[in-house]
Amino acid sequence: MDFPDELKYTEEHEWIAIEADIATIGISDFAQSQLGDIVFVELPEVGDELEAGKPCGVVESVKAVSDIYSPLSGEVVEINEELPDAPETLNTSPYEDGWMIKIRLSNPQELDDLLDADSYQELIKED
Amino acid sequence: MKKTPLNAAHRQLNARMVDFGGWEMPVQYSGVIAEHQAVRTTAGLFDVSHMGEIDVSGSSAQEFLQYVTTNDLTRLTNGKIQYTALCYGHGGVVDDLTLYRFTAEHFMLCVNAANIAKDLDWLQSLASSGNYADLRITNDSDNYGLLALQGPQAQTILAPLTPVHLDELTYYHCSPGTVAGIDLLISRTGYTGEDGFELYCPADATTALWQALLETGKPHGLIPCGLGARDTLRLEKGYALYGHEISADILPLEARLGWITKLAKGNFVGRAALLKARELGIPRQLIGLKLTVPGVPRQGCPVLCDGRAVGFVTSGTSSPTLKQGIALALVDTQAATSGHSWQIEIRQSAKDAEKITLPFV
Incomplete structure (x- = not known):
């Protein structure tokens, strides 16, 4: 399994890429592997205000439903519109083609709560 | 949690294991969709050893089973199998099962894993409340391993491993025989909507049978399949599953099981309630x-x-x-x-x- 060093992670198995005040968010390689074949994705809409720690979308595999929790607060500025039509992209390319949403951060201090790649790998080892 | 004889083999294959009605079972190996496609296009091998086997024998076995099940047992000949159900007096379903007739005095019921104890209690209570001379009801579940080889390539894979003429073993028929040198029961049945076989083998031979089938089947596209694919395969075919479409609160006539509910066969447990429900409208x-x-x-x-x-x-x-x-x-x-x-x-x-x-x- 792959956990790029340049990304941040959460205990809920999302990854975050920060560029200026925009955060790109997706689910980790571990998350997609645990879910299995992903068959449905529900994303928030552009303009939605997200609150850190609150559900903002849904990912479903054949067997299971999983909420996506927004790791950070902010306004949705872009969503991966191809994803709902090709949810399997989350399995095949979780960190690139499978990105889910981009948000404009409203509380950059929340970045301090995110995990780096090493801490995240420690966390999933315990699972 | 209970384990099947293949527990170690599943772990070796990196299966994802889940609790299924008190049994630790593989839900998937390579992935539900890949396993599903394999069964539809080539073949898949399932461990369903958690299923229960109840042996019913004796001179009143047929009379007893005809009374406790919904389908018409008298239509069976030796070596034939029937899909049927046990009903409560109020018409709800105790369990659905496949019933094997070996002889007129020897039958086997293959029942859902989660219901083995409940079914046994139910059968024994009915047996003791009636007057059945020479009736034996035995739980054989721990003695059997059960593998389901399913898919269009199933016969091609099984044929070289057995002297049994599979062309002559038609749907819902069974035959004793050897597979890979193991004495077992070959049943042409399944729960996927594809051609296939279910193999009832001695519990301690399950791993050897599993390995032999996987090895022989590999060149034909055979892969191990978990309960995840078993569920998507049966659902695409509209097959009912206990705990979902089948329960004490659902009449078989509501659950598209009218075809196994033979109200005209004579009296059976649940018949009066079902007749009344039909009269009032299902x-x-x-x-x-x-x-x-x-x-x-x-x-x-x-x-x-x-x-x-x-x-x-x-x-x-x-x-x-x-x-x-x-x-x-x-x-x-x-x-x-x-x-x-x-x-x-x-x-x-x-x-x-x-x-x-x-x-x-």
């Missing part, structure tokens, strides 16, 4: 719904017809073949017969669906 019907928008229906989701709540989803999934959400749903008979527009409510959002004639695939 209140609900099991139907097939297919989402016309993205989404995955799940058990318990409310079903709307022409804007009105009419029932609920009993089983739902994303069909790997259709790549659409599909569901079996128990709905008011009136809606089932004359309803127009259908919706399934998923997470408080009503998703458009269409009613389809089963099976889905």
Whole structure:
């Protein structure tokens, strides 16, 4: 399994890429592997205000439903519109083609709560 | 948790193990969709050793079983199998099962894993309340391993491993024989809608049989398959599953099981209640719904017809073949017969669906 060093992670198995005040968010390689074949994705809409720690979308595999929790607060500025039509992209390319949403951060201090790649790998080892 | 004889073999294959009715079972190996496609196009091998085997024998065995099951046992000849059910007096279902006739005085019931103890208690209570001379009911579940080899390549894979003439072993028939040198029972049955076999072997030979089949089948595309694919395969074919479409609270006549409920065969447990229900009108019907928008229906989701709540989803999934959400749903008979527009409510959002004639695939 792959956990790029340049990304941040959460205990809920999302990854975050920060560029200026925009955060790109997706689910980790571990998350997609645990879910299995992903068959449905529900994303928030552009303009939605997200609150850190609150559900903002849904990912479903054949067997299971999983909420996506927004790791950070902010306004949705872009969503991966191809994803709902090709949810399997989350399995095949979780960190690139499978990105889910981009948000404009409203509380950059929340970045301090995110995990780096090493801490995240420690966390999933315990699972 | 209970374990099948293949527990170590599953772990070696990196299967994802889950608790299934108190049994630690593989839900998937390579992935539900890949395993599903293998069964539809080549072949898959399932460990279903958790299923229960109950042996019923004696000179009154046939009379007893004819009274406690819904289907007509007298239609069976030696070596023939029948899908049937046990009903309560009120008409709800104790369990659904396959019934094997070896001789007129020797039968085997293959029952759902979670119901083994309940079924045994039920059968024994009925046996003791009647006057059945020379009747023996034995739980053989721990003595058997059970593998299901399913898919269009199943016969090609099994043939070189057995002297039994598989061409002559037709659907819902069984034969004793050897496979890979192991004495077992070959049954031409399954729960996937594809051709295939279920092999009842001695528990301590299960691993050897599993390995032999996987090895022989590999060049033909055979892969191990878990309960995840077993569920999507049966659901695409509209097959009922205990705990979903089948329960004490659902009549077999509601669950599309009228074909195994032979009300004209004579008296049997539950018959009076079922006759009465038929006279009053069967209140609900099991139907097939297919989402016309993205989404995955799940058990318990409310079903709307022409804007009105009419029932609920009993089983739902994303069909790997259709790549659409599909569901079996128990709905008011009136809606089932004359309803127009259908919706399934998923997470408080009503998703458009269409009613389809089963099976889905």
